[in-house]
Every structure is written in structure tokens, then in C-alpha cells.
Amino acid sequence: MRRGSSGINCLIGINKPCGLTSHDVVGRVRRMLGERRVGHAGTLDPAASGVMLVGVGQATRLLGLLTLDDKRYVADISFGTETTTDDSEGEVTREAKVPARLAEPAVAEVVVASLKGPCLQVPPAYSAISVNGKRSYARARAGEEVELAPRQVMIHEAQLLGVEQGEPLVWKCELHVSKGTYIRSIARDLGRSLQTAAHLSGLCRTASGPVDLDRCLTLEELEERGAQRIMEAALDPVFVLGCATHELNDYELDAVRVGKQFSCKNVRDSNGLTRLPAVGERVCLTREGSLMGVWRQGEARLACETNFPQGIGGVAL
Numbered sequence: 001m002r003r004g005s006s007g008i009n010c011l012i013g014i015n016k017p018c019g020l021t022s023h024d025v026v027g028r029v030r031r032m033l034g035e036r037r038v039g040h041a042g043t044l045d046p047a048a049s050g051v052m053l054v055g056v057g058q059a060t061r062l063l064g065l066l067t068l069d070d071k072r073y074v075a076d077i078s079f080g081t082e083t084t085t086d087d088s089e090g091e092v093t094r095e096a097k098v099p100a101r102l103a104e105p106a107v108a109e110v111v112v113a114s115l116k117g118p119c120l121q122v123p124p125a126y127s128a129i130s131v132n133g134k135r136s137y138a139r140a141r142a143g144e145e146v147e148l149a150p151r152q153v154m155i156h157e158a159q160l161l162g163v164e165q166g167e168p169l170v171w172k173c174e175l176h177v178s179k180g181t182y183i184r185s186i187a188r189d190l191g192r193s194l195q196t197a198a199h200l201s202g203l204c205r206t207a208s209g210p211v212d213l214d215r216c217l218t219l220e221e222l223e224e225r226g227a228q229r230i231m232e233a234a235l236d237p238v239f240v241l242g243c244a245t246h247e248l249n250d251y252e253l254d255a256v257r258v259g260k261q262f263s264c265k266n267v268r269d270s271n272g273l274t275r276l277p278a279v280g281e282r283v284c285l286t287r288e289g290s291l292m293g294v295w296r297q298g299e300a301r302l303a304c305e306t307n308f309p310q311g312i313g314g315v316a317l
Contacts, residue, residue, distance in 0.1 A: 005035065006035035006056075006227055007057070007310075008057050009059055009308065010057070010231060010312060011055055011062065011234060011235040011237050011240060012235060013051060013053055013211050013215045013233075014217060015049070015051065015216040016049055016051075016052045017218070017219065019047075021046050025054070026040055029054055032222055033226075033230060035056055035227075037056070038054060038055065039055050040053060042068055044205060047202075048204065048205065050073070050204040050206055051206065051207060051208040051211055051212065051216055052205075053066065053235070057310070057312075058309075059237065059308075061306060062237060062291075062308070065241060065294055065306065066240060067242075068179060068208050070209060071207065071208055071209075072174070072212075073174070073177070073204065074161065074173070074204045075174075075186075075203050075204075076171070076173075076201045076203070077170065077186075077191075078169070078198060078199055079098045079168055079171075079196055079197070080169065080197060081094065082094040082191065082198070085124060086126070086188045087184050087199055088200070095197060096195075096197040098169050102171075102196070103165055104163075105160070105163045108160050112171065114158075115190070117154070119152075120153075121153045121182065121186070122149075122185060123148045125139075125146040125148065131148070153177065153178050153180060155177050155181070158173065158174075161174055183203055186200075187199055187200040209242075210240060211235060221233075231314065234313055234314030237291045238286065239316070242270065243284045243294065245268050245285075245286050246264050246268070246283050248286065248292060252285075256295075261298070261301040262302060264297070267283050277297040279297055279298065279299060282296050282305065283295050283297060286315050289314075289315045289317050290315055291308055291311060291312040293307040
């Protein structure tokens, strides 16, 4: 076994606590499992909590294949101030009076529901978007003026959970959004559209793609389980990828190990139906509870896209 290698190859869901960066979480997992190869998909800001997918061992190579197109959040939007970062971590840049009507739950409910649909959104200046080879947040911290281009995003669902009266006035909302949507920008723009100011004062990601909080461990729970029992909490990589599967026989497994294309006559989709793979379709190749590769169907044969020689565990049998 290589130095810094635990022999563990799996995806796990972590319920990230507030106060830690995503990189901090990766470091904690490395130390707990004794595994150097640990990475994450779907960065969460330090002030945010919730679902974060972590790849261990060979599963780090799987992270780039995860689309995780939709995200779900519970967000606290505080009215009266805007900040440099569009959340409570930044310095106040503008204050504005909050109209009395915004304290009425009936009004808030209608406004939040109206967010649903496609919209153009300008990302926060303090974001990880690259601008001429340098992260936007690094330019902003250096005092540079950052102008990011608006991008098309989709708010699939928007629902008011409650109104918290007081100073400041806070709307608690549930949001289902497309990949790349910044909840901080939603808060900022909502304040401006209501002739006041607003920022994001709390955020919990409740789902990333198909993975929700119920499938996640806290760091404390992960530490209690340790390396010996981590596979009990492993996510099914096929489920997370959302691809059809093909269980390899002995001949096919030998071909896969050397990257040799082969003809696949049947795959099983997420509905449990067996069919021929479609041209261009990704297929998860499995063997006895492990993901051995993600291949793509050509005109006549499956061709290797990514192989996992040690196998990524957690595949439901």
C-alpha cells in the first residue's frame, strides 16, 4: 500500500458545520482516515453548513464526473443592510429602511414565490470565479474593482418558511436552484428589488444532486466510525452519478482492466429496466458491489472514459 493510502475508496456525504472551509473539512477527513487522497465536490462557504460530497482514495477521480445539477437550501435573508460579500461575513456597504409591509408573512410569501423561474444573476465579487486567471475573491480582497458578467440560472422552487420579526427582519426561505446559482446574490437582488437592502445571514445546503442531509455524517460521527467502519456510510456512486449500470462478467472485467473496448448488450437504468445502451451514453461498470469504471457507448462498443482499478465501494447489490 502506498504511503498515505488507507485502501479506502468511496464517496461519503458530510454535513459540514458552520465555521469551517471546505478545505478544512477535507483536512479533517484526511487525518481521521489516514488517507492522503481526499477531495470534495461543491464548495460551501465557511458560514454555510450542510451537504458536501467527499471522495476518498480513487473516488477523488470520480468527483469531476459528478454533475450535481440541482441544489436545495434553507436560507436566512436579513433586511436593512448590504455587505461586501453579500453575506454576514462582509463589511456593511449600504443601509436602507425596511418597508413595514415586508414584515407581513402574506406579503413575504408572495414575493418569495415570485422568485421561481429563470433569471440573470450577477455572482458576488467574493466568489471563486476566475477573472483573467485570478480568483474573483482574491481581486476583491486586494481592493480591485470586480465586475462579473451576469449568468443564466434557474430557481426551480422558492418557498417562504417563516418571517422572524425584529432587528433585523429575517425571511427564512427554502430554495431549489440550478448548479452555479449563488444564494448570496438572490438575497442581495431581493433587497434591491424591494427598495431596501438585504444580505444572506444563514445558509444550509439540504441537498446536492440526489444526496440529502439524511445520507450525510457529521465530522463527529465520522470520527466515531473511523476507517474501519467508513464503508457502512459510503454513498452508492452509481446512484450519485445517475447513470445506467452493467455488471461485468469475468471476460469483460479482464477487458476493462486493460482498457479494451467491448460490446455491451444490456444495461440497467435507474427504473430497474434492462435495455441496450444508447450511443453516447455513460455506463457505470460494476463488479460485486464496486464501481470499476465509467465508460461511454460508441457506435458499436463501450469505450473507456475513466477506470478505477481498485474499485469504488458502496454500489448497491
